[in-house]
Structure formats: structure tokens, C-alpha cells
Amino acid sequence: MxxxxxxxxxxxxxxxxxxxxxxxxxxxxxxxxxxxxxxxxxxVEDSPLESVPHRSVSYQSNNTLLFREEGVFDYSSMLLREDLDLLVVGARGEVFALNLTDVTKKISSAKWEVSKQQVSECKRKGKNEETDCKNYIRVLHKREDGRMYVCGTNAFDPECDYMSFSDGKLNLEKKVEDGKGKCPFDPFQRHASIMIENDLYSATSMNFLGSEPVLMRSAPSSIRTEIKSSWLYDPNFVSMAWMPESEQSEDGDDDKVYLFFSETAVEYDCYRKLVVSRVARVCKGDLGGERTLQKRWTSFLKARLDCPIPGYRLPFIIQDSYRWCDSSRHWKDCIFYAVFTPQSEISDISAVCAYRMSDISKVFSEGKYKTPASVETSFIKWVIFSGEVPVPRPGACINNEARKMGINQTLQLPDRTLQFIRDKPLMDQAIEPIEGVPVLSRRGAKFTQIIVNQVQALDGEKYNVMFIGTDQGTLLKAFRYSDGEMIIIEEVQLFSSPQPVKILQFSNKTGQIYAGSDVGVVQISPANCERSSTCKDCVSARDPYCGWDSNKGKCVSLSGSQR
The missing domain is CATH 1.10.10 (Arc Repressor Mutant, subunit A)
Structure with missing residues (x-):
């Protein structure tokens, strides 16, 4: 063969x-x-990257705390309010304030349900009353004044509101705002959002049909992407992250917002639609163009994100990403961890790839562009742009070089630069993972979510431990040992029945992990050293959180031991 x-x-x-x-x-x-x-x-039948968990932990012995409320489903948005010792959870028709130390203790809740008229209108548009015509809380962010901004699908008519917590109670202020472009219409459509200095950046669809995808910054200076397939083509939005690139910048650069997503590729000649993973970025200070690209991003650029699995030809598709940064180091040393799954049902392998921020930044700041070129009749082929690149560089933020030219904001950018970026937002070079291969790949339950926490082990080394949620409701705990070996310490069944982990959060204050699914919220410790009952098991697990205490005769968490 x-x-x-x-x-x-x-x-x-x-x-x-x-x-x-x-x-x-x-x-x-x-x-x-x-x-x-x-x-x-x-x-690929036997990938050298595959790893087997040291142990599997059943639901009955998972040492977790579970919160769920009868009749409430879809606990899929979370906001850590460590300043209030709360975990705020958005579900279907309700927002909960849970005790951050013990999520089984509900402090308060606020209902946000749809009216009979809204349900009737939703049904009239052909949607299902029991599933579609509810209010799924999808956007939940903290504002600088301590209030929260919350948005829901609202029976396919998204709305947003402000929410406060005072005297032990959650209060929706009922200052309702239009949620179009901020929150999806469809509760089952992927979306992403982030709030920076009270400005909401959101990636979702602008219309009822879901056919107008946008990356948008809301008022007061509203700005968004063009509705063009060369900008966004049937995308599935995954996550967003902010990078403080103005800090210690020698060329006076601006902060940026990064968007991770997948979409149908425009650059390949295929007999069928091919989906690829992407990362896009925009500049925080972007105000759009004066004439060309009015109220549109002048800094929107995107590049393919590769996670190559040896032996597989079809690109794997991104499902979630996590930004990990060492506060003592430069932002260019940050790492993005991302989970990928195959775009064919034939394969059952998932992977984690890691990307250096410096590599991502280099592709956008120095890389070549792709450009559409007509071939034969009306067929469009994307090729490397080999002509002269305008100055200022298309897609770049306003920096010292632009300021020397008298350009202090994007409204002053020349039309030549703006026309270029309007037609050519795609970079030619793909962003490759560190070492060119996944840090972890595994057959079985598909990966859905990832968070990363750094811990110092007994050997004095610091390890980035990955916690990976799956579509079967399990949580993998894995890290790469100093000799390069990938170790999966354990796989824990979080819920009584298999179901996707929809969100993961880690609290630096409590040192706990929080996972959300359709049926509830689980709190779990990243350590759980007591699962190793013997010295041999404790040591062989090589868990950087744990060590064997010879005086106590048990496996203990290093953070809670003096030995």
C-alpha cells in the first residue's frame, strides 16, 4: 500500500x-x-505522540464538588470574581453567584427569562420552543467599575444588560441594550468575546440567519470586519486574547487583540470545502479609515494556524486556546496552547499544539501577503503577493514610523494602504507550533477545552501542567517532563454521564479548577495527591503537585507540606 x-x-x-x-x-x-x-x-495507526493516563478516576471517586439546579441547563459561561470570592456562572435563563471556595454553596442568583411574546415570535420564525427560544447567557465580563456586562441569546433576539453584586445579591439593572454583534442569535453557534477597558470585543454573527459573521468592537467607537468571504468565510469562533504589545515597545506599537477560529479556506483548490484553523489580530487603537474602510478594521490580518499530526493530510481544527504568560518575562515569551480535533468523523485523535507569541507576531509584522488572482474564467486563485507593499505597512498598528509620516491615527492612513488590506487580509505563511509537532496527541474522547497552570516540582523545575476537557466529560491532567516525555497523570470523569466540558477556569486565589457542562458546574483540585495510596504509586505518577511525606506516610500536596 x-x-x-x-x-x-x-x-x-x-x-x-x-x-x-x-x-x-x-x-x-x-x-x-x-x-x-x-x-x-x-x-497513522501507532503515533509515537500518543500517551496513556497513569490512572483513570471514576465519577464515584473523583473528589469533586458539584453545583446544579433542578430544571436549569447549559452552565457554559463563567466569570471569576476573585475580588468578591465568587464564581459567576451563566446558564439557560439564569445567572448564579457561587462561593469560590465551595461551589455547592449558592450565594445568589438572578433570573433572565424570555417573555411569552418573545417565545411566540421565536416560534413564528421557525425555531424550537423548548431549545432555541430560551435565553442562553453567553457573554459575561467584569467592567472597570466592578459591575458586570452580561448578554443572552434571548429567543434569537440577543440582548445585553448590566449586573451588580451588592448586599449578597446579584441584580440585573434592566438597562437593556441591543446584543446584535455582541452575542449570538443561535445558542448553539460558536462565539468569542473579551472586555478591555470597558470596550467589548466580540466575534459572532450580526443577523438571525447567522450568515453575517463579524469581529466587532462595540460603542462608543464601534468598528467591525467587512462582510466578505476573504475576511471571514463560514467561521467557527473559538476564543479571544489581549496582548500588551505597547509595553517595552521600541517602535511605539499598540496593544492587540487576537482571535482564534476556524473557517472554510479560500486559498486551496479542492473538490470539497476544506476547513482550516486561523488566528487573526486587530489593533486596540484602530478607529477605521476616513473614506475607505469607514468603521471597519484597518488592522485586521489573519494567518493559518497549523497543528500537523504525522500521517494525517487534512488539517486539524482548533476547538479552544489558552494564553499562558510568565509575569516576570516579556510578552513575546507568552505561549498559546490550543486543542485540535480532526475534521473527519473517521479519525478519533485529538491534539494539543503550543505556539510562541513571538512566532505569531513575526508572521503578521514581517510575513508576505496572499492576493486573489483570476485564473481562466471566473475562478479565483490565491497566490503570494509579489508587488510593492504600501507604506505604512498594511495591517500594522500606528507606530513611531507612521507618526514620523504625520499619521497619528488610522483615520489618516492613505487609501493605498487601506485598499490593500481590504482586499488582502490573509498572510501567506502559516504559524507553526513549537518544535513543529503537537505536545500531546491521543485517541479517544475528543478534546474540547484547555487551561494551563505552572507548578514547581520537588526537582526544582517549573512545569506547565495542562488540564484538558473532553466531549465525554473527562478531565486530562498532562505535562511534559524535563526529558521531553509527555505524561498524562490521570483522566478524571467529572460528571455522572458523558457530556462535553464546555468551559474551564482556574482561580489563582483558590488554586481550584472549575468546569461547566450542560448539567452543572464542577470544582476540582489540580493536585488530589491522596489518590496515590503508596509511596511507589505517588512517585511513579510523577505528579509535579505531589510528593511522598515519609513522616505522615502518605502522598501530599507540595503546596500544603513543609517537607
């Missing part, structure tokens, strides 16, 4: 004029056609 595939690939490649924009499966599909897909995806 290997010889056959090799010969077919060589023969097919002779018929191709350019591999840069070729569909990853195209050379083989010339020989095998649509039947190739299973073959290509089954090339």
Missing part, C-alpha cells in the same frame, strides 16, 4: 503546477477520488 500511495503521489504531482495552494488531498485524489479520504486518514 505504501508503494502504491507513493507511486500515485509522484504521478499526480507531475500534473500539478503549484503545491503552495494545492488541496492537501489533491495529488492523491486524482487517483483514488473520493475514496481516498479514509485511506489518508488511516495512515
Amino acid at each position: 505504501d508503494a502504491l500511495l507513493s507511486g500515485a503521489s509522484e504521478g499526480a504531482s507531475a500534473l500539478q503546477t503549484s503545491s503552495r495552494h494545492r488541496c492537501p488531498l489533491l495529488s492523491l485524489s486524482l487517483v483514488f477520488g473520493l475514496l481516498l479520504l479514509p485511506v489518508a486518514l488511516m495512515l
